[in-house]
Amino acid sequence: xxxxxxxxxxxxxxxxxxxxxxxxxxxxxxxxxxxxxxxxxxxxxxxxxxxxxxxxxxxxxxxxxxxxxxxxxxxxxxxxxxxxxxxxxxxxxxxxxxxxxxxxxxxxxxxxxxxxxxxxxxxxxxxxxxxxxxxxxxxxxxxxxxxxxxxxxxxxxxxxxxxxxxxxxxxxxxxxxxxxxxxxxxxxxxxxxxxxxxxxxxxxxxxxxxxxxx
Numbered sequence: 001x002x003x004x005x006x007x008x009x010x011x012x013x014x015x016x017x018x019x020x021x022x023x024x025x026x027x028x029x030x031x032x033x034x035x036x037x038x039x040x041x042x043x044x045x046x047x048x049x050x051x052x053x054x055x056x057x058x059x060x061x062x063x064x065x066x067x068x069x070x071x072x073x074x075x076x077x078x079x080x081x082x083x084x085x086x087x088x089x090x091x092x093x094x095x096x097x098x099x100x101x102x103x104x105x106x107x108x109x110x111x112x113x114x115x116x117x118x119x120x121x122x123x124x125x126x127x128x129x130x131x132x133x134x135x136x137x138x139x140x141x142x143x144x145x146x147x148x149x150x151x152x153x154x155x156x157x158x159x160x161x162x163x164x165x166x167x168x169x170x171x172x173x174x175x176x177x178x179x180x181x182x183x184x185x186x187x188x189x190x191x192x193x194x195x196x197x198x199x200x201x202x203x204x205x206x207x208x209x210x211x212x213x214x
Contacts, residue, residue, distance in 0.1 A: 001015065001024060001025055001026075001027075002024040003024065003207035005068075018153040020141065023170060028062075028065045028066070029150065030062075030065070030067045030154045030159065032060065032061045032062060032066060032152075032155050032159060033067075033150060033152070033159045033160065033161040033164075034058050034059060034060045034061075034069055034074065034150025034151065034152045034159065034161075035056045035058070035059050035060075035061065035150060036056055036057070036075065036115045036148045036150045036165075036166050037056050037057045037058075037166070038054070038055070038056040038146070038148065038150060038166070038168060038170060039055045039056050039057065039126075039132065040052055040053065040055045040056075041168055041171050043053070043170070044168040044169050044170055045169070046170070046171060047172045047174065048171070048173060048174075049170070049173070049174060049175045051135065051138040051171075052135045052146075052171055053128055053129060053134060053135045054077055054079065054124070054128075054129040054130075054134065054146055055127065055128045055129065056075075056126070056127060056148060057120050057124065057125065057126045057149045058074055058124070058125055058126075058127060058149075059123055059124040059125075059126070060123040060124070060150070060152045061123075062123075062165040063121060063122065063124075064123075066123055066152065066154075066155050067152040067153040067154035067155075067158070067159070068122045068123045068152060069123060069124065069125055069150065069151075069152055069153065070115060070117075070119060070122070071113040071117050071125075072111045072113065072115075072116055072117045072118070072123065072127060072154060073111055073124065073151065074084045074125070074150060074151050074153070075112060075117070075127045075129075075148060075149075075151070075153065076110060076111055076148065076149050076151065077110055077111075077112065077129045077146070077147070077148050077151060078090070078108050078109045078110075078146070078147040078148075079096075079111065079134070079144060079145075079146050079147075079166070079168070080096075080108065080144070080145050081096065081139075081142040081143055081144045081145065082143070082145075083142075086098050087105075088103070089103040089104070089108040089134075090134065091103065091108075091132070092110040092132055092135060093131070093132040094132035094133055095132070095137070095211060096137075096139045096186065099156075102143065107149035108146045109149070110129075110131060112127045112128055112129045112130075112131065113129075113130070113131050116129070116130065118130040138173055139173075139174070140173055140174060140175045140176065140205075141174060141176070141200060141205040142173055143165060143170055143171065143172050143173075144172075144173060145168070145169045145170075145171070146167070146168045147165045147166065147167045147168070147201050148165060148166050149157035149161045149162065149164075149166065150156075155193060156188055168180040170204070174203075174204070174205040174206035176203075176204045177203065178202060178204075178208050179201065179202050179203075180199060180200070180201040180211055181199050181200050181201070182197065182198070182199040182201045183198050184197065184198045185197065197213060199211075
């Protein structure tokens, strides 16, 4: 935007009176929401016996003319699971609860802790969410929903996809091995002909994938 002045006598502001960044200024209009990705977990609908920390990346489209992302304040993470009709939210401090002050869909979003953002470009960076030592506090035999959303540095109000985060659903965490039991043929009994082997197999949560005979 450029501005010049003219008074009632017809005098027009000259180039000599033009002040850079005073008589003009430049700004960009940025209405694009940053894009978040996950590196861990690697995707939705997975079965795992090792969860670890939550990590990913964030980028702001149109580098050079956007507001950009630069720190942990540009990412928010939510972790939750459901048992029956009750939703348990991660409280950012090492606990899953359904009754804490932030244990609701609106207030259970948290920035990664300070220092857990690595800039890649002025419009891109990688983040790690390990708040409350979450890597060691996952509860086995639960199916998690892990979500993230990006917030850029636009002013006066940042662009944020509050209603449309990236969600990884059906993250099944199971650390208990299944149990197989053979029912036949009879152990160490001499047989003239072969018979089909049979038995049972059970698993406590994730379900059985395969049974192998050796």
